[in-house]
Amino acid sequence: MSPPNVSLSAPASSSISAPERIVIATRESRLALWQAEHVKARLEALYPACRVVLLGMTTRGDQILDRPLAKVGGKGLFVKELETALLDGTADIAVHSMKDVPMTLGDEFTLGCISAREIPLDAFVSNRYESLADMPPGTVVGTSSLRRESQLHAQYPFLAVTSLRGNLDTRLRKLDEGQYDAIILAAAGLKRLGLGERIRSTLPAEISLPSAGQGALGIECLANRSDIVECLQPLNDVDTSACVRAERAVARALAGSCEVPLGAYAEVRAGALWLRGFVALPDGSRILRSEREGAVEDAEKIGRELAEDLRAQGAEEILAELG
Structure with missing residues (x-):
């Protein structure tokens, strides 16, 4: 499937060269393959002499579908x-949804680039209701995320929030079969697969603050592959990269994982970086929030400072309880 909206006119920089062949490791879900094809098309447009091929793989996270992700090892299972x-050299790069990338990479790996972000917000998907506020007490909302679950419990305590696993198509099928009255998904995945019409409404960040890195694609490679890092630079988006680095700094400082309901979302506004974050108990009974603003080049510092704000409010107590 060819990814849409890919410009094929961008010339390669005369000062940058690419290997003769680049192998992209990717999960085999429809969304993961779209993302890999998207990167493949951009690299081929930049470097016509380079042969780019996909290596489809099934990860542990794709295999375990009967338990919540937080209980089986977290997002690292997908990478x-x-x-x-x-x-082992069978692939040169791996394309990830940044929200699935562990907050700390091994020393042997690096993120070669972070590309321009798709819409980072969560989407409300239902065949019966227009919004969360329209749902009667006791109706069932499915989500794979403790982050979403905690915010739903806090703002819509009358709803029944239950676990939802599987790739995007599986989740939509479960909704269509009537197992759920509504589900919450990342809007970016739906839009990338041409399923934007399934979105009944987009949840504002004030209702559902996104996960660190949501909507952004990252390309991972070995840290010693300077040739690969260099050829990836035209795909890097400066503002998106700064926002994601700030968000990940919050999560990293608070030991963020699938087991901690935590959100972090940054935007660049009028040349400054505005960051919001929260940490919560899964049942939404306690949510701590903070926000920070500063220079774009201080992205990670802003993230660490916001994490300290949350610690000062009592985040350690929440982390200890969840630990």
């Missing part, structure tokens, strides 16, 4: 096999 392919 381990891809990183193994980088280490």
Whole structure:
């Protein structure tokens, strides 16, 4: 499937060269393949002499579908096999949804670039209701995320929030079969697969603050592959990269994982970076929030400072309880 909206006119920089062949390791879900094809098309447009091929892989996270992700090892389950392919040389790069990338990478790996972000917000998807506020008490909302779950419990305590696993198509099928009255998904995935019409409403950040890195694609490679890092630079988006680095700094400082309901969302406004974050108990009974603003080049510092704000409010107590 060819990804839409890919410009094929961008010339390669005369000072940058690419290897003769680049192998992209990717999960085999429809969304992951779209993302890999999108990167493949951009690299081929930049470097016509380079042959770019996909290496589809099934990860541990794709195999375990009967338990909440937080209980089986977290988001790192989606990248381990891809990183193994980088280490053994069968792949040169791996394309990830940034929200699925562990907050700390091994020293042997690096993020070569972070590309321009799709809409980073959550989407309300339902065949019966227009919005969360329209849902009667006791109706069932499915989500795979403790972050979403905690915010739903806090703002819509009358709803029944239950776990929802599987790739995007599986989740939509479960909704269509009537297992759920509504589900919450990342809007970016729906839009990338041409399923934007399934979105009944987009949840503002004030209702559902996104996950760190949501909507952004990151390309991982070995840290010693300076040739690969260099050829990836035209795909890097400066503002998106700064926002994601700030968001990930919050999550990293608070040991953010699938087991901690935590959100972080940054925007660049009028040349400054505005960052919001929260940490919560899964049942939404306690939510701590903070925001910070500063220079774009201080993105990670802003993230660390926001995490300290949350710690000063009592985040350690929440983390200890969840630990």
